[in-house]
Amino acid sequence: xxxxxxxxxxxxxxxxxxxxxxxxxxxxxxxxxxxxxxxxxxxxxxxxxxxxxxxxxxxxxxxxxx
Numbered sequence: 001x002x003x004x005x006x007x008x009x010x011x012x013x014x015x016x017x018x019x020x021x022x023x024x025x026x027x028x029x030x031x032x033x034x035x036x037x038x039x040x041x042x043x044x045x046x047x048x049x050x051x052x053x054x055x056x057x058x059x060x061x062x063x064x065x066x
Contacts, residue, residue, distance in 0.1 A: 014039035029053035 014021055019041045029048055030036045037055040038048060050058060 014042060017042035025053075031055050 012021055012023060012026060013019065014036050016038050019039055021036050021039050025039070026034045026036045031054040035055075036053050038052040040048065043052045050056070
């Protein structure tokens with residue numbers, strides 16, 4: 001059985017920096033629709049692991065970065 005075709009072309013691009021990201025990066029770090037809001041070109045790894053690529057932002061009081 002063939003895999004379903006993607007319907008959204010922006011899934012392999014960072015919405016903030018407009019750089020290419022791999023399908024696996026968008027699958028792992030992107031939001032539920034596969035959109036990537038931050039990438040390694042515009043965010044540090046710590047913030048990506050904390051959810052920045054999925055559009056999650058944290059304040060310093062919540063343990064986020066400055």
